[in-house]
Each structure stands twice: as structure tokens, then as C-alpha cells.
Amino acid sequence: MNTSRVFVFKQLKSLLRVKCSSAAPSNDLRRLTATPGSCPKVCVVGGGPAGFYTAQHLLKAHPAVQVDIYERLPVPFGLVRFGVAPDHPEVKNVINTFTQTAQHERCSFHGNVNVGKDVSVQELQQAYHAVVLSYGAEGNRSLGVPGENLSGVYSAKDFVGWYNGLPSNKDLKPDLSRETAVILGQGNVALDVARILLSPLDILKETDITQPALEALAASRVRRVLIVGRRGPLQVACTIKELREMVNLPGTMPEMVTAEFQGIAEALKDLPRPRKRLTELMLKAAQGSSEGGGAEKRWGFRFLRSPVEILPAPDVSRAAAIRLGINRLEGSGEGARAVPTGEVEDVECGLIISSIGYQSLPIDPTVPFDPRKAIIPNKMGRVQQAAGLYCSGWVKRGPTGVIATTMNDSFDTARSLIQDMETGELDTSAAKMGSQAVTPLLLKRGVNPVSFSDWKKIDTEEMKSGKAAGKPREKMLDVAEMLKAAHS
Structure with missing residues (x-):
């Protein structure tokens, strides 16, 4: 990118920092920002390490991007919660970083949303400028x-x-x-x-x-x-x-x-x-x-x-x-x-x-998938033959490496996405509704999303139960129990 284009892009980001400072702009503000260079909206599918690291880098690298994280379960953190051995609490400290990301003013967490079932990838693509698939490997x-x-x-x-x-x-x-x-x-x-x-x-x-x-x-x-x-x-x-x-x-x-x-x-x-x-x-x-x-x-x-x-x-x-x-x-x-x-x-x-x-599994018939390698075919996180679609983590490279490997891999995908914004490969000129288009669809379909503040209610209850048992936490094992605590 030449010097003049860099200057223009920086000026644009400066303006967007003012226009997009709110994660949920009012209707009036949305109309004002529905112009070329409006707030880029990115959807991340999967609330595990890959999803959170991708979101973290996007928020850090672009001062106007708004990120929504969709997770199948009512609780966040994926394999950090469900994969790390219980006697390795130090590995789980990364949850503190993920919590900061989720509570960022330009980030929202939507738990209890099963992408591919409750809402399709195509519907997400209509609501967001970019969709990043970071849903891991749920198969054996x-x-x-x-x-x-x-x-x-x-x-x-x-x-x-x-x-x-x-x-x-x-x-x-x-x-x-x-x-x-x-x-x-x-x-x-x-x-x-x-x-x-x-x-x-x-x-x-x-x-x-x-x-x-x-x-x-x-x-x-x-x-x-x-x-x-x-x-x-x-x-x-x-x-x-x-x-x-x-x-x-x-x-x-x-x-x-x-x-x-x-x-x-x-x-x-x-x-x-x-x-x-x-x-x-x-x-x-x-x-x-x-x-x-x-x-x-x-x-x-x-x-x-x-x-x-x-x-x-x-x-x-x-x-x-x-x-x-x-x-x-x-x-x-x-x-x-x-x-x-x-x-x-x-x-x-x-x-x-x-x-x-x-082993990763296909999420949606419309998304390319390599059944032999069990990954989404991609180049530096860009899904092949699918503009505006990206992937990170295990579904991108296969189930290998440690959390640090996933961090670097997710940062690479975020960089590819940011680069596509800068070069115009990813068109962000048209206004997108983001979660304000998706949430009504979910509610109509009987899905009640769990926000990050809702998750904190579950977190509080688990910590309370754990303390009573002399443990750091006693996890809820039933989704219905989680939802009851979240929406209490």
C-alpha cells in the first residue's frame, strides 16, 4: 500500500473511531454510519481459544471493527474449559484475557447459538461483512x-x-x-x-x-x-x-x-x-x-x-x-x-x-470442506472460493499444537482479514446490521442467546458451589441448568 493510501486509511480509521465507539449504535447513528467506510462488522463462530484470539487481534488492529462471537454452548472458552486437565489450572489463566476481549465495548458474546442449525452461515454472511469459522474439532x-x-x-x-x-x-x-x-x-x-x-x-x-x-x-x-x-x-x-x-x-x-x-x-x-x-x-x-x-x-x-x-x-x-x-x-x-x-x-x-x-466436522452445506484432511480449505485463513469467509484454529489447520499455536494461527487469520479490508478485497462499504439482524431470527426460532453478562451469572453460581465443596469451581453439567442460571 503506498504512502497516500496509508494516510487516507488512517484518517478513515480515525473518523470511524468516533462513529463506531458504541458496540450497539442507535438507529440515528446507524443511519449516519450507513455510508462508504461504515463500521465493519465481523462474526466469529466458536467461543474457544481460536475464536477469542481472532476477536482479540481484530479489535486491537482495527479501531472501528465490531465483533460478535457465537458459541453453541451457553458457556464460553471451549477447550480451555472442557479440554485442559483439571490439575492444570495455570493453563486456564488465559480465560482472564478472553474475558477482557468479551467485555470490550466493540465485542459481544452470543452463547447458546448453534450455527448451522439455529442460524445458517449464509444468514450470518448477509448480516456481517465477514464471517470467521473458529468452531474447532468436535468429531472423533x-x-x-x-x-x-x-x-x-x-x-x-x-x-x-x-x-x-x-x-x-x-x-x-x-x-x-x-x-x-x-x-x-x-x-x-x-x-x-x-x-x-x-x-x-x-x-x-x-x-x-x-x-x-x-x-x-x-x-x-x-x-x-x-x-x-x-x-x-x-x-x-x-x-x-x-x-x-x-x-x-x-x-x-x-x-x-x-x-x-x-x-x-x-x-x-x-x-x-x-x-x-x-x-x-x-x-x-x-x-x-x-x-x-x-x-x-x-x-x-x-x-x-x-x-x-x-x-x-x-x-x-x-x-x-x-x-x-x-x-x-x-x-x-x-x-x-x-x-x-x-x-x-x-x-x-x-x-x-x-x-x-x-476431527473437525462440516458446519454447513454451503461451506467448503475437505473430508480427507477434515479442515476447511483455506489460504492464510481465507476460505477458498468463498469471499468474506475466513477460518482459524483447528478447523483451519487440523487438531495440532498447544494454545500458543492457536493464538498465532488466529492472529494470522485476523491479519488476513484486516489486510483484505485495507486493500478493498473485502467490501465494507455497505452497512450491515450484525447481531441486530440475527437476534430477531433466533428469538423467532425459539433460541434465547446467552450474553457474556448472562455467563457471569453461571460463573458466579459455579464458583459458589465449588467453594461449598472446597473446590475452585463445580461446573454445571446440564444445558438447561445453565440457561436457568443465565436467565434468572
Whole structure:
């Protein structure tokens, strides 16, 4: 952009700062601003980290943009509320930043709105200059093996949702009656699940884990958790922080197969520093397991194993074991590939949790979607062949990375959107009604949106219930209960 255009754009933004200072302008003011250069209105679909980070950057980068965040549930924050482990409260501190964004004068939160069902993406496009899809990954990747639908087999997404209070998972009732549990996958979520299964109750009682989950874990007979991966120790996907927490978990000891670490010590010198430190800690844990110990509970990695079949109990009512195919590696490092050897082994277990990844789903027939990659096809957040439509977060790039990854990714999408405003690729000249067009549609359809101040009522009730139980929070598990508190 040349110097004169930059000057004109800055002057325009200065004028808009005055005209658009109110998030909900009066009818008279709206008529005044219904001119070329009127207040850009952006809709963000999804009230999780991607949605809030996108909104945050838009509000910071443009002094006139108005942002409305639509969320399917009555409560905000997405995976920060429903995905972060209860014993990781420090990770949830980002909620403070999201709250500041939601309470910004040019931002509004609309919970209890299911986009694609209560209102279509096309209707949002008619009401806003731009729509950003940031609705995450609500689906589960299938194992694709016989028996995966047996009782006792769960996705990590559902299991995590159960102990974190996701309404759709409140009735999960996982089978914790047998000694051994098997987790398929070796990422951070897998280690979160293993840690929650084996953590002393005294630790969990001081978190915001749900009361039903706490009671189920108190009665749990799970004493051994195997964390299975298709490749080797040098390809394990967890971080050193998560591994260290497992190693230091009170009342537990590692149970590794030392033969699976053959040659790993010699490979250390050629590893990048983060991978080297992680591998050294694994080796130390493996050596500790060979020394034995009197811990009541055990956990361990199992490498070069892929699920082949879930084996049923004699009455075929539940899972009783898992058949694992034994692999060998072709190649080395991050690019090493697991190749089946044809050998198998059976592991008796009553609980099997698949932690092989979340998966985004199509939101609306009008929105492009790549079913193979399970993402919305895009270029730097711009949805391909769909002007005015953007995406950020997991639905943009797939379910990878940590919250900081999502932050940077969402900022990139916001920058693309701002750039399109500046260059004229995104036409903001015509006035748009935003939520003032959408809310009447919702009310007509029997949908009562939850504002951020309504959410604060839910928040207050949860904190109050938590305090009575000696916990930081006791989450409401039922949407109807949330709505009752919100609209009281």
C-alpha cells in the first residue's frame, strides 16, 4: 500500500473511531454510519481459544471493527474449559484475557447459538461483512478396527469431556472396574488421561474436576495404565512437561520394557535439544522401572504397537482385551514410518481410550470442506472460493499444537482479514446490521442467546458451589441448568 493510501486509511480509521465507539449504535447513528467506510462488522463462530484470539487481534488492529462471537454452548472458552486437565489450572489463566476481549465495548458474546442449525452461515454472511469459522474439532477419529464400538472403548475427547463437565459427555459412565487400562496414542492428551486415572484423590479434590467423575475415580479399580504408540521412543508426541508430571506422580511407578529402548542412548547425541531432554527423561524412567518399587499404581509406554482388534468378553457385552500388531520402523527421526511385522500380542484390559486425534466436522452445506484432511480449505485463513469467509484454529489447520499455536494461527487469520479490508478485497462499504439482524431470527426460532453478562451469572453460581465443596469451581453439567442460571 503506498504512502497516500496509508494516510487516507488512517484518517478513515480515525473518523470511524468516533462513529463506531458504541458496540450497539442507535438507529440515528446507524443511519449516519450507513455510508462508504461504515463500521465493519465481523462474526466469529466458536467461543474457544481460536475464536477469542481472532476477536482479540481484530479489535486491537482495527479501531472501528465490531465483533460478535457465537458459541453453541451457553458457556464460553471451549477447550480451555472442557479440554485442559483439571490439575492444570495455570493453563486456564488465559480465560482472564478472553474475558477482557468479551467485555470490550466493540465485542459481544452470543452463547447458546448453534450455527448451522439455529442460524445458517449464509444468514450470518448477509448480516456481517465477514464471517470467521473458529468452531474447532468436535468429531472423533475412528480407530477403524473390529470391536471399537464395544462397551469399555472410549475416545479421549469424550473421556476428557466427561471429567471436565462437557454436557454432551455427562452420562458417559466409563468402566473403571478392571486393573489395566490401555490408551492408544502418546500425545499430551493421552498423558493427561493417564494422569487423571492414576492421580491420588487428594490432588483431584482440589481441582474443578466434576463431582460425578471424582466419585467414579474414587471407586476405580484401575491400577495400571499402558500408553501405546505405533512408533518408537524417538517419535513420542508428548512434551517433557507432561512426561515429568507422570514420572513425579505420587503413588505410581513406571513400567517400561527396557528392550524397546535398545540403541536409544547412543542416538541421544544427534537429537535436537528438546527431543534429547525428553528422551533422557524416558530412559531414566525406564531404568527406574527395572529397579522395581512398592508403588501401588503403574504406568508405562508401549512402543511399536498398533491396534488390530478389540477383543470382546465371552458374553460379547464389553471389551476384555486389545490385540496389538507389532511394528518395525523404516527410516529415522520424525519421518520414521511404522510397518507391520505380522506379529500380534493380546493385552487384557477393561478400559480402552483412543487418543489418536480430534476431527473437525462440516458446519454447513454451503461451506467448503475437505473430508480427507477434515479442515476447511483455506489460504492464510481465507476460505477458498468463498469471499468474506475466513477460518482459524483447528478447523483451519487440523487438531495440532498447544494454545500458543492457536493464538498465532488466529492472529494470522485476523491479519488476513484486516489486510483484505485495507486493500478493498473485502467490501465494507455497505452497512450491515450484525447481531441486530440475527437476534430477531433466533428469538423467532425459539433460541434465547446467552450474553457474556448472562455467563457471569453461571460463573458466579459455579464458583459458589465449588467453594461449598472446597473446590475452585463445580461446573454445571446440564444445558438447561445453565440457561436457568443465565436467565434468572
